[in-house]
Amino acid sequence: MTNQNVIVSDPRSGFDSSVFSFSPAVPGPLPPPGRFIAVPAKKSFKNIESAAGDHRITALLDSMRASSPPRRSSETENLKSWIVHHPSALDMFEEIISASKGKQIIMFLDYDGTLSPIVDDPDKAFMTAEMREAVRDTAKYFPTAIVSGRCRAKVFNFVKLSELYYAGSHGMDIKAPAKGRKHRNGNNQTVLCQPAREFLPMIDEVYKSLVEKTKSIPGAKVENNKFCLSVHFRRVEEKRWTELAEQVKSVTKEYPKLRLTQGRKVLEIRPSIKWDKGKALEFLLESLGYANSNDVLPIYIGDDRTDEDAFKVLRDRGQGFGILVSKAPKETNASYSLQEPLEVMYFLNRLVEWKRSSLQRYQRK
Numbered sequence: 247m248t249n250q251n252v253i254v255s256d257p258r259s260g261f262d263s264s265v266f267s268f269s270p271a272v273p274g275p276l277p278p279p280g281r282f283i284a285v286p287a288k289k290s291f292k293n294i295e296s297a298a299g300d301h302r303i304t305a306l307l308d309s310m311r312a313s314s315p316p317r318r319s320s321e322t323e324n325l326k327s328w329i330v331h332h333p334s335a336l337d338m339f340e341e342i343i344s345a346s347k348g349k350q351i352i353m354f355l356d357y358d359g360t361l362s363p364i365v366d367d368p369d370k371a372f373m374t375a376e377m378r379e380a381v382r383d384t385a386k387y388f389p390t391a392i393v394s395g396r397c398r399a400k401v402f403n404f405v406k407l408s409e410l411y412y413a414g415s416h417g418m419d420i421k422a423p424a425k426g427r428k429h430r431n432g433n434n435q436t437v438l439c440q441p442a443r444e445f446l447p448m449i450d451e452v453y454k455s456l457v458e459k460t461k462s463i464p465g466a467k468v469e470n471n472k473f474c475l476s477v478h479f480r481r482v483e484e485k486r487w488t489e490l491a492e493q494v495k496s497v498t499k500e501y502p503k504l505r506l507t508q509g510r511k512v513l514e515i516r517p518s519i520k521w522d523k524g525k526a527l528e529f530l531l532e533s534l535g536y537a538n539s540n541d542v543l544p545i546y547i548g549d550d551r552t553d554e555d556a557f558k559v560l561r562d563r564g565q566g567f568g569i570l571v572s573k574a575p576k577e578t579n580a581s582y583s584l585q586e587p588l589e590v591m592y593f594l595n596r597l598v599e600w601k602r603s604s605l606q607r608y609q610r611k
């Protein structure tokens with residue numbers, strides 16, 4: 247028996263995270279005690295799990311609302327104590343540098359909300375020329391990967407840097423830069439990893455159904471991210487969210503091999519395989535020759551729940567640093583924080599400056 251349509255919350259992915267699973271879902275271990283400060287509690291795991299019938303839609307709606315909760319004055323206080331536990335990566339720069347001694351830094355960067363600001367229209371989430379320059383410089387000194395929920399081609403069109411690794415579709419489509427070729431597919435293109443290939447026809451079918459079902463809801467947008475789909479509701483009036491949630495559920499309930507997760511004002515539909523941004527990070531480390539190595543310092547910067555899988559991998563490996571981009575306190579497996587994409591750019595530039603000057607010092611010797 248499957249737990250089709252049973253809704254469980256995923257303690258791995260942040261305080262307001264819910265995974266709407268259509269197949270048995272196994273929540274990962276909770277983070278070690280004492281690591282996190284208290285953050286506003288959401289619906290408890292039990293409450294959500296025991297929901298049935300229409301309540302499932304209610305739980306989905308609760309989670310949709312939680313994806314952008316209104317600011318409260320108490321949050322300033324919360325932020326102050328949260329920052330003690332997740333200090334700014336800019337303030338901790340020297341510590342990060344000293345941890346990298348004798349190690350190769352590898353940079354992993356999420357796209358939306360990390361390299362580009364969150365905007366209403368997903369097709370207009372451009373990064374600035376300055377940010378592109380910062381990423382280009384970073385890749386000159388450190389192997390650099392973009393890890394995004396978007397399909398690889400689309401995120402490449404935004405970033406436009408061929409020297410990077412790209413892991414699109416939440417890590418389900420990984421490609422190396424031309425000069426780092428490892429594997430080739432039949433078309434002579436470099437593809438490192440596509441663990442959800444068999445789902446392509448299903449994803450296409452679901453995409454068409456979702457477009458059809460949601461077309462009467464103004465502002466709703468279904469984005470085809472090749473191995474997964476996004477249903478955006480940022481521009482949908484809140485009074486129509488119930489209708490949207492029902493329409494999405496009416497499609498996904500027919501596909502027990504897919505699961506429904508949630509990002510920032512977006513419902514994401516993806517294959518129920520054990521693959522996520524954390525697995526992509528591990529795969530890339532292995533491809534780069536650092537599978538069981540101590541000579542590496544991975545740094546992963548991201549803003550979303552899906553990035554928590556990568557933060558957790560780093561924490562479990564006891565290696566490198568996760569950096570959460572957020573202005574608000576969130577339960578996270580990341581060690582450090584940055585407030586917004588601009589600070590991400592400052593951080594990257596500082597890293598590049600440090601590397602340049604240490605190389606110059608070395609050359610002068």
Ligand SMILES: O=P(O)(O)OC[C@H]1O[C@H](O[C@H]2O[C@H](CO)[C@@H](O)[C@H](O)[C@H]2O)[C@H](O)[C@@H](O)[C@@H]1O
Pocket residue numbers: 356357358359363364365366367368369371393394395396469471476478480509510511512514550552
């Ligand atoms: O892993 P990411 O690179 O962060 O991708 C996650 C989703 O990002 C995009 O949606 C988000 O950004 C949009 C543009 O700022 C915003 O309008 C939307 O509300 C956000 O959820 C992207 O469009 C999705 O497909 C990705 O899954």
